[in-house]
Amino acid sequence: MLRASSEVTNAPLDPRAITDPSVDPLLEGGRILIRFVDAVLGSDDPADARSLLAESMGPAAVVDAAGVVANFEMMNRIAEGTGMPVGKGSLARTEEWRALIGLDRYRHD
Amino acid sequence: MTTFLQGVSVQVRPEIPAVFVREWTRLASPGSSWDGRQRVEIAAAARAARHGASEPGASLPAIATSAAEILGSTPGRATRIWAESIVSTVGSAAYVELVGVVARASAVDSFHRSLGAIEPKLPEPRAGEPTGEQDRAASPGPAWVPMVGGASIVQALSAVPSEAEAQEDMHGPLYLTYAQMQDLQFVRGLTRPQMELVAARTSALNECFY
Numbered sequence: 001m002l003r004a005s006s007e008v009t010n011a012p013l014d015p016r017a018i019t020d021p022s023v024d025p026l027l028e029g030g031r032i033l034i035r036f037v038d039a040v041l042g043s044d045d046p047a048d049a050r051s052l053l054a055e056s057m058g059p060a061a062v063v064d065a066a067g068v069v070a071n072f073e074m075m076n077r078i079a080e081g082t083g084m085p086v087g088k089g090s091l092a093r094t095e096e097w098r099a100l101i102g103l104d105r106y107r108h109d
Numbered sequence: 110m111t112t113f114l115q116g117v118s119v120q121v122r123p124e125i126p127a128v129f130v131r132e133w134t135r136l137a138s139p140g141s142s143w144d145g146r147q148r149v150e151i152a153a154a155a156r157a158a159r160h161g162a163s164e165p166g167a168s169l170p171a172i173a174t175s176a177a178e179i180l181g182s183t184p185g186r187a188t189r190i191w192a193e194s195i196v197s198t199v200g201s202a203a204y205v206e207l208v209g210v211v212a213r214a215s216a217v218d219s220f221h222r223s224l225g226a227i228e229p230k231l232p233e234p235r236a237g238e239p240t241g242e243q244d245r246a247a248s249p250g251p252a253w254v255p256m257v258g259g260a261s262i263v264q265a266l267s268a269v270p271s272e273a274e275a276q277e278d279m280h281g282p283l284y285l286t287y288a289q290m291q292d293l294q295f296v297r298g299l300t301r302p303q304m305e306l307v308a309a310r311t312s313a314l315n316e317c318f319y
Contacts, residue, residue: 060298
C-alpha cells in the first residue's frame with residue numbers, strides 16, 4: 001500500500017526508512033511521522049514527538065497518525081497470531097522492496 | 110463506566126471514542142469460547158505484559174495467559190509450533206477469539222498512549238456463558254487457524270464471526286474502512302502515503318512480515 005500510494009500520488013519515497021530511521025524517507029513529514037511511531041512504540045514518553053507532529057503538521061495529523069498506529073498494533077497481532085501467509089503474487093511483486101529494506105528477516109516460513 | 114481519552118487536548122474524530130465504547134462492551138461480554146471475566150483477564154494479561162509485568166488470569170488456563178502475554182507484548186515471537194500448541198489445548202475457536210481480544214485491546218491502549226491519555230480502566234465483566242458461536246464453513250488452509258473463504262487478513266478471524274466483525278468495526282474509525290482502502294489518494298489529517306508510512310514503520314517495529 002505504501003509503494004502503490006506513493007506511486008499514484010507521485011510522492012517521493014525512500015522505503016529504506018521503514019527499517020532504518022537514519023534514512024530520510026523523502027516523503028513530506030516522513031521523518032516526523034517515523035519519530036512519532038518510534039516514540040509511541042518505545043518506552044519513553046511520546047509527548048515531545050507528539051508536540052513536534054502537531055506543530056509541523058497539525059492536530060488532525062496527530063489523530064490520524066495515532067489511529068494508524070493503533071490499527072496496525074491490532075492488525076499486526078492478528079496477522080502474527082494467525083500465521084497469515086503472504087500470497088505468492090505479493091511475494092513476487094515485493095521481492096525487490098523486501099531485499100532493499102531487509103523485510104525478509106521477519107518471515108516465519 | 111470507563112472514560113476514554115481523558116485529558117486529550119486535540120479534537121478526536123467522534124467515531125473513535127464511539128468504537129472504544131463498543132469494544133469495551135464486547136470485551137466485557139461473553140464471547141464464543143471465553144466468558145466475560147476470561148476476556149477481561151486476557152486483555153489484562155496482554156496489557157501487563159506490554160508494561161513488563163505479569164497479571165495471570167485467575168479464571169484462565171496458564172497457556173491462555175501466556176498466549177495473551179506474548180501477543181500483547183511481542184507478537185513477532187509467535188510461531189506456528191507455538192500457536193499449534195495453544196490450539197491443541199484450548200481449541201482453534203478459543204485461540205482465534207483470544208487473538209482478537211488481545212489485538213483490539215492493544216489498539217485501544219496504543220491510541221491512548223499516542224495522545225498522552227491514561228489507559229482506560231478495563232471493564233467489569235458481564236455475566237453469561239460463552240455462546241459457542243463458530244462458522245462451520247471455516248476450513249484449514251495455509252494459515253495457522255481455519256478461515257472462511259481462503260487466507261486473507263480480513264478473513265483472519267472469520268472462524269468466529271463476531272471477532273471478524275469486531276476487527277472490521279475497529280478498522281474503519283482508526284484507519285480506513287475496507288472500502289476506503291481502495292482509494293490510494295485518500296486524504297484526511299494525513300495523505301495516504303503518509304498513513305502507509307506510519308503503518309509500515311509500526312509493522313516493522315512489531316516485526317510483522319505481513
